Amino acid sequence: MSITADNVRHLAKLANLALPEDELVRMAGELEAIVGYVQQLQDVDTTGVEAIANVSGLATVVRPDVAGEMLTQREILALAPEHNEVAILVPKVVER
Amino acid sequence: MSPRPPTASAIEIAAAVNAGQSARVAVEAALARAEADTLNAIIRVHRARALAAADAVDTRIKAGESLPLAGVPIAVKDNVLVRGIEANACSKILKGFVSPYTATAVARLEAAGAIVIASTNMDEFAMGSSNETSVFGPVKNPVDPTRIPGGSSGGSAAAVAAGIVPVALGSDTGGSIRQPAGLCGAVGYKPTYGLVSRYGLIAFGSSLDQIGPITSTVADAALVTSIMGGADAHDATCAPRTHAELAAATASLSPSSALRGLKIGIVPEHAEGLQPGVRARLDAAKTALIAAGAQLVEVRLPHEKAAVAVYYVLATGEASSNLSRFDGVRYGHRTAKPETLGELYAKSRGEGFGREVRRRIMLGTYVLSTGYYDAYYKKAQQVRRLICNDYANAFAQCDLLLGPVSPTTAFKLGEKLSDPLQMYLSDIFTIATNLAGVPAISVPFGADATGLPVGLQLQAPQWADALLLRAAAGLMALSA
Numbered sequence: 001m002s003i004t005a006d007n008v009r010h011l012a013k014l015a016n017l018a019l020p021e022d023e024l025v026r027m028a029g030e031l032e033a034i035v036g037y038v039q040q041l042q043d044v045d046t047t048g049v050e051a052i053a054n055v056s057g058l059a060t061v062v063r064p065d066v067a068g069e070m071l072t073q074r075e076i077l078a079l080a081p082e083h084n085e086v087a088i089l090v091p092k093v094v095e096r
Numbered sequence: 097m098s099p100r101p102p103t104a105s106a107i108e109i110a111a112a113v114n115a116g117q118s119a120r121v122a123v124e125a126a127l128a129r130a131e132a133d134t135l136n137a138i139i140r141v142h143r144a145r146a147l148a149a150a151d152a153v154d155t156r157i158k159a160g161e162s163l164p165l166a167g168v169p170i171a172v173k174d175n176v177l178v179r180g181i182e183a184n185a186c187s188k189i190l191k192g193f194v195s196p197y198t199a200t201a202v203a204r205l206e207a208a209g210a211i212v213i214a215s216t217n218m219d220e221f222a223m224g225s226s227n228e229t230s231v232f233g234p235v236k237n238p239v240d241p242t243r244i245p246g247g248s249s250g251g252s253a254a255a256v257a258a259g260i261v262p263v264a265l266g267s268d269t270g271g272s273i274r275q276p277a278g279l280c281g282a283v284g285y286k287p288t289y290g291l292v293s294r295y296g297l298i299a300f301g302s303s304l305d306q307i308g309p310i311t312s313t314v315a316d317a318a319l320v321t322s323i324m325g326g327a328d329a330h331d332a333t334c335a336p337r338t339h340a341e342l343a344a345a346t347a348s349l350s351p352s353s354a355l356r357g358l359k360i361g362i363v364p365e366h367a368e369g370l371q372p373g374v375r376a377r378l379d380a381a382k383t384a385l386i387a388a389g390a391q392l393v394e395v396r397l398p399h400e401k402a403a404v405a406v407y408y409v410l411a412t413g414e415a416s417s418n419l420s421r422f423d424g425v426r427y428g429h430r431t432a433k434p435e436t437l438g439e440l441y442a443k444s445r446g447e448g449f450g451r452e453v454r455r456r457i458m459l460g461t462y463v464l465s466t467g468y469y470d471a472y473y474k475k476a477q478q479v480r481r482l483i484c485n486d487y488a489n490a491f492a493q494c495d496l497l498l499g500p501v502s503p504t505t506a507f508k509l510g511e512k513l514s515d516p517l518q519m520y521l522s523d524i525f526t527i528a529t530n531l532a533g534v535p536a537i538s539v540p541f542g543a544d545a546t547g548l549p550v551g552l553q554l555q556a557p558q559w560a561d562a563l564l565l566r567a568a569a570g571l572m573a574l575s576a
Contacts, residue, residue, distance in 0.1 A: 008458065015416060015461040016423070016438075017454060018446030031459060033517055038405045038463075041475050044482065051477035054303060055484060055533030056290040057558075061332040068329075075196040081430035090425055093437050 003032040103129070106168040106262045106316040110209065113157060119167025123150040123211050126169030129260040130214040135236045137245070137254035139174060140215040142181060149211045156209070163209030164323060164343070170205060171214040171255050171264040175222055175298040176307065178202050178212055185298045186230035187220045189422050189429045189448025199296020200331065201265065201307050201324040208323045216264055217251030220450045221419065222272055222300045224248050225522045228513050229452040236509070237280060239549060243506040246276030252310045253280040257549075263311050263320055267297055269304045270407050271501075271526025274538035277310050278501035278551020281540045283572070284310045285317040285565070288558045289533035290335040292321065293328035299418040301411035302333070304530040314539070314569040315346045321561070337559075345562040346569040354570030356389030361494030363397050366525065371504045373544025378500055381541055381552050384574040385498070395490040395497070399482040403528040404520055406483065409463045409476035410531075416460025422448065455516065480531050487532040487557075496567055497555040500525050501538045505548035525553060535561045537568045541575040 005024045008031065012019045019027065073086075082089040103126070104112075113119045123146050130138045146169070153167050172178060175185040177195035184190040202212065219229040227235040227250025235250040237243040238258035245254040249266030253276035256264050266273040268286040277284025285308045292307040299305060309320045322342035328334045346354075362382065367375060382392055424430040424444025431443035449457065463472035490497060502522060512519045529536040536555040543549050554571065556564035 003462075011458050011461050011465070012442075014465060015457050016420070016441040016445055017449070017457060018439075018442040019454065020446075023454075027455060027458060030455060030516055031462065034408060034459060034520075035462070037517055038409055038472065038476075041402060041405050041409070041472070041479055044399065044402055044475075044479050046475065046478035046482070049478040049481055051474050052481040052484060053477060055480075055531075055558075056333055056335065058290065058333065058335065063329060063332075071196050076426070079193065079196065079427040081424065081428070088426060091434050091437050091440055 003028045003035065103259045103262050105313050106165060106311065107319060109168050109262065110164060110166045113153065113167035113209070114162050116157070119153040119157070119211065120147060120150040122167045123147060123169050123213060126213050126261055130171070133260060135238055135241065135254045135258060136233055137217055137235050137251040137258065138171065138214045138260065139186070139217050139232050139251065140182065142212060142214060145180065146211050146213045149206065153209050153211065164319065165205060166209035168210045168263060169213045169261050170210045171216045171252060171261045172202060172212055173218050173249050173252050173264070173266050174215045175218060175267055176202060176265050177296040177298070181212070181215065183215065183298070184231065185221045186218045186232055187448065187450065187453065188231050189445070191429055193427050197296060200293035200328045202296065204324045205320065213261065214255070216255050219248035219250065220453050221298070221415070222248040222267055222269055223415070223452050223456050225275060225519050226512065227251065227276070228509065229450055231450060234509055237506045239281060239547065240506065242508060243548070244279070244509055246279035246506065248272040249310060250276045253277045253282050253284065256282045256310045256312060263309055263316055266308060266310050268306050268308055268530065269301045269411060270530050271523040273308045273310060274501050274526050274536060274551070274553060275523060278538040278540070279506040279549065281549030282310050282312060283314055283317050283540065284308070284538040285321065286529065286536050287321055287325060288535040288561055289530070290333055291325045291339060291535070291561065293331040293334040295328055295330035301414040302418060303414060304411060314537070314565055314572055317537070318342045318345045318565045339561070341562050342565060345565040349566065349569060351570040351573040352388045354566050355385060358390045358496060358567060359494040360385055360390050360392050361395035361490050361497045362392050363395060363400070363497065363499060365400070366499040369503055370500055371544070373505060373548070374500050374503065374550050377541050377550040378552060381498065381571065381574070385571070388570065388574060393494050395493050397483070397486040397490060397528065399479060399486050400528045402479050403483060403531055404524055406476045406479045406531060407527045408459065408520060409472050410480065412456045412460035413464045413473050414460070416457045416464065419453070419457055424448070452516070483528055484532045487534060491557040495556070495563060499553050501551035501553045505544050505550060529555055534558050535564050537564055539568050539572045541571070
């Protein structure tokens with residue numbers, strides 16, 4: 001399984017991760033080595049084996065639909081890198 | 097060189113404080129030790145908050161209350177949230193993040209009288225096996241400062257092994273409590289998946305993550321976990337159980353009464369590729385266990401050899417999803433002057449995450465991407481089931497499994513940093529535990545010829561935590 005710098009560039013886009021050019025090449029080599037190692041999974045016979053996502057044994061857990069404690073608007077805004085009195089600020093998304 | 101716990105155990109401190117000794121004195125002493133830390137194990141000391149909490153405990157005791165952890169100073173890994181305390185998961189992307197709420201595990205310990213005195217260093221987002229990926233720099237092993245303490249809970253393990261605190265919280269996704277505890281000479285316990293609430297733990301791989309304690313004694317680990325474990329409305333994956341029985345699991349047992357009649361499973365493959373010093377301690381433990389009345393049986397985990405591969409598919413896939421929340425919008429690092437929202441996301445993340453985290457996000461994105469999902473992610477989930485089945489078959493023949501924690505003792509700082517795959521393979525004996533969701537504990541069992549600690553691992557079936565702790569206390573007593 002060969003992984004190229006172009007593959008890495010595409011993955012970085014999917015992951016919303018800006019990577020410097022020199023890291024694209026280095027990461028291609030690193031990912032290729034790790035994916036090569038992971039390739040051994042293909043040798044395991046999993047015919048008829050159901051995938052498992054959850055080992056807790058718990059099925060759908062529900063609770064009464066009652067409002068509980070929550071963070072205040074002020075507490076949430078205080079964490080944001082940019083905000084005004086009522087909202088978190090980001091660059092303009094829609095052009096008029 | 098050998099680790100020295102100058103500090104009293106949590107049980108001893110709580111007994112003294114309940115008997116009228118000042119919690120403030122115990123906490124002052126721990127604060128002084130934390131402030132004098134030379135290992136980079138402690139990244140933040142919470143002096144004012146801790147002293148106020150100590151005074152509150154003293155007031156409660158004077159009023160006639162008795163608290164199971166009265167005045168016990170604890171440290172928390174930097175991915176465990178405490179209201180009003182900065183937490184970064186040792187990442188630049190969370191610089192300046194002060195938590196607006198407290199993790200359930202910590203809230204329960206504080207209600208029982210424990211006092212958070214410090215935050216401990218860790219691998220960034222718990223991704224690492226040597227505590228070298230932290231934005232705060234590496235932690236030094238207290239037994240030999242030229243060596244790594246293990247990771248990712250390296251600061252917590254070093255803080256306990258150096259005697260700064262009797263108890264430090266860690267998190268374990270593939271061995272991150274047990275491996276550093278083993279390499280530093282401390283006890284590291286990963287409870288059954290779902291025993292301790294993860295509310296307030298910064299998520300890494302949610303089908304694997306578990307909070308647990310690093311301590312000097314098994315009894316302390318049992319007591320702390322009995323208090324912080326149990327159902328939590330804030331974490332739907334936390335099982336609807338209580339765990340008070342754990343507190344008494346290790347009470348006043350001689351090694352032979354803890355171990356007599358137990359069937360201990362040994363996996364022959366675990367003896368392969370061990371450093372001679374580690375192998376010698378494992379062999380010594382087997383001999384001592386037989387002498388204490390346990391029976392050793394050979395069992396197999398045929399799919400365990402695929403565990404590291406399964407783990408680096410599932411854990412990175414889950415991590416790439418969990419870490420998508422760090423986008424520079426609501427909290428944490430934001431890039432300077434982004435032109436567009438897309439640039440804000442990508443640059444904030446590219447600047448905020450360190451190399452190992454970027455690598456794992458990319459790997460996780462790869463295994464989840466169109467065309468590869470079935471070949472990697474689904475395949476890994478199928479092999480995970482085979483590993484779970486292996487454990488079920490093994491535990492049909494024995495009560496517990498005994499093996500090494502790591503193939504080697506603590507390696508040198510920088511030794512494996514440039515080779516991610518070699519670093520991943522240092523977790524080869526701890527990863528399958530998380531995949532199967534079973535409990536496991538790392539028990540210090542002497543040292544190699546150069547004095548470096550060797551940890552041995554016991555694993556038990558899901559929810560057999562009390563049995564695990566009882567046997568671990570017995571095993572540890574045999575190492576003396």
